[in-house]
Amino acid sequence: MRGSMPVVGQALVACVFAGALLLLSESLLAGEKSPLNRLRPLDSRPELDSGQALGRACVPGETVVMRENVGKDSSYWRGLHRGQFVVCTGNSRNGELLVADGPGRVWQLSRTQVNATRFFPAEWTAYDRDYLVWAYDRNTLIFRESLANSFEGNFFYLLLDDDGEGRLNGALLIDSGTGYANLRPYIAPLIGSSPLTVVNTHSHWDHFGGNRDLQSLPNVRFYGYQPDGRYEPFPQYPRYSVDALFDGEEESVHRELGIGKRRVTALKIPGHTGDSIALYDAREQLLFTSDTVCPCLLFIEDWSAYLQSAALLKRFVAENPVKWLLGGHLEMSRPKADNRQHEYFYFGSNSHRDEHALQLPLSYLALAEREVKRVLADADDQGPRYDARRIDKPFHDVPMVPVPFPGIPSYYRDDANRLVDILRQRHASDER
Numbered sequence: 001m002r003g004s005m006p007v008v009g010q011a012l013v014a015c016v017f018a019g020a021l022l023l024l025s026e027s028l029l030a031g032e033k034s035p036l037n038r039l040r041p042l043d044s045r046p047e048l049d050s051g052q053a054l055g056r057a058c059v060p061g062e063t064v065v066m067r068e069n070v071g072k073d074s075s076y077w078r079g080l081h082r083g084q085f086v087v088c089t090g091n092s093r094n095g096e097l098l099v100a101d102g103p104g105r106v107w108q109l110s111r112t113q114v115n116a117t118r119f120f121p122a123e124w125t126a127y128d129r130d131y132l133v134w135a136y137d138r139n140t141l142i143f144r145e146s147l148a149n150s151f152e153g154n155f156f157y158l159l160l161d162d163d164g165e166g167r168l169n170g171a172l173l174i175d176s177g178t179g180y181a182n183l184r185p186y187i188a189p190l191i192g193s194s195p196l197t198v199v200n201t202h203s204h205w206d207h208f209g210g211n212r213d214l215q216s217l218p219n220v221r222f223y224g225y226q227p228d229g230r231y232e233p234f235p236q237y238p239r240y241s242v243d244a245l246f247d248g249e250e251e252s253v254h255r256e257l258g259i260g261k262r263r264v265t266a267l268k269i270p271g272h273t274g275d276s277i278a279l280y281d282a283r284e285q286l287l288f289t290s291d292t293v294c295p296c297l298l299f300i301e302d303w304s305a306y307l308q309s310a311a312l313l314k315r316f317v318a319e320n321p322v323k324w325l326l327g328g329h330l331e332m333s334r335p336k337a338d339n340r341q342h343e344y345f346y347f348g349s350n351s352h353r354d355e356h357a358l359q360l361p362l363s364y365l366a367l368a369e370r371e372v373k374r375v376l377a378d379a380d381d382q383g384p385r386y387d388a389r390r391i392d393k394p395f396h397d398v399p400m401v402p403v404p405f406p407g408i409p410s411y412y413r414d415d416a417n418r419l420v421d422i423l424r425q426r427h428a429s430d431e432r
């Protein structure tokens with residue numbers, strides 16, 4: 001054993017040296033214009049490429065993500081790196097994939113060397129990081145706030161448009177989470193100097209708290225919460241308005257945003273709150289429904305407005321191609337064993353067991369509408385006695401137990417107050 005020690009020592013030194021070289025080449029690459037390096041700062045995060053290996057022939061034009069480094073040499077990065085996005089150009093006769101990288105080089109890879117994209121992970125866990133970032137494809141990124149920071153585990157979305165060679169034409173951030181942890185280090189490397197539009201889906205504090213982290217970006221515009229010196233997230237929503245998004249037109253129910261060449265439509269869907277909007281991305285055919293339709297408890301401020309909005313969304317998906325509805329939360333509660341009443345997961349719970357999938361089929365719109373109508377039908381003269389309802393019965397075999405109004409368990413309020421205190425301290429700090 002003693003004789004082998006120096007060899008081990010040398011190997012360690014060599015590893016450290018190789019690591020330093022790797023870091024050096026990564027920092028060089030970070031300054032490079034190459035498009036596919038845009039996601040580099042997150043490449044080492046395992047969640048980004050923890051998806052399934054592509055177990056089939058690829059579809060030409062399909063974006064896939066590298067599972068491993070290929071073809072690297074030590075003097076310069078001439079290969080493909082783990083986490084890099086490449087585009088399928090075809091399939092070879094022996095079943096390997098032909099893929100092109102940003103500079104247009106074509107590579108032949110085995111299917112096990114890449115992960116599929118445009119799919120969703122089996123579970124959304126972010127135990128050791130403030131945000132999980134999932135690349136649905138290279139220009140559509142899904143963020144989830146760590147459950148350890150907020151039991152609500154908000155989802156929000158960054159849509160990018162590039163010119164095909166990686167230079168960004170524009171970026172749209174749909175919501176920004178609670179703002180518990182600084183969002184800027186996650187967003188800034190992804191958008192570079194591209195203009196950023198931030199749109200909040202409604203004036204609940206868990207959807208706009210991160211706006212403040214982005215206000216110092218060079219070219220940013222906010223629709224929803226305009227960050228300023230005063231921060232009072234709960235229960236008041238300062239300076240919140242999406243009027244500018246709709247040109248101040250009361251009657252306007254939708255408005256098109258151009259994010260580069262990517263068309264995104266905003267629709268007014270009051271009900272959850274009076275200022276709720278949905279966003280539709282025509283390119284990926286995704287409809288972002290936030291808290292209005294999600295696999296979670298539905299809170300409804302205005303029931304008749306909610307039903308009108310549900311009808312509007314149903315018409316919209318009948319007239320426009322939509323693959324998935326993507327909401328702002330997964331379940332935030334669990335049924336208690338004794339009375340099956342739902343109670344919230346506690347703040348700091350880093351795991352919500354058996355979470356529902358994020359993506360919802362279109363049938364969920366009709367389901368939400370039906371359940372809300374049922375609650376209304378059960379209501380007496382005082383109106384609905386429930387402010388929330390769980391509507392995922394067809395997906396989970398869990399009894400639908402509404403939360404009685406006001407019905408929010410006291411520990412939820414305690415946790416909310418604690419979070420607000422933390423947020424206030426953060427936002428008061430000069431270090432930001």
Ligand SMILES: [Zn+2]
Pocket residue numbers: 202204272291
């Ligand atoms: Zn909400």
Ligand SMILES: [Zn+2]
Pocket residue numbers: 204206207291328329
């Ligand atoms: Zn929410």
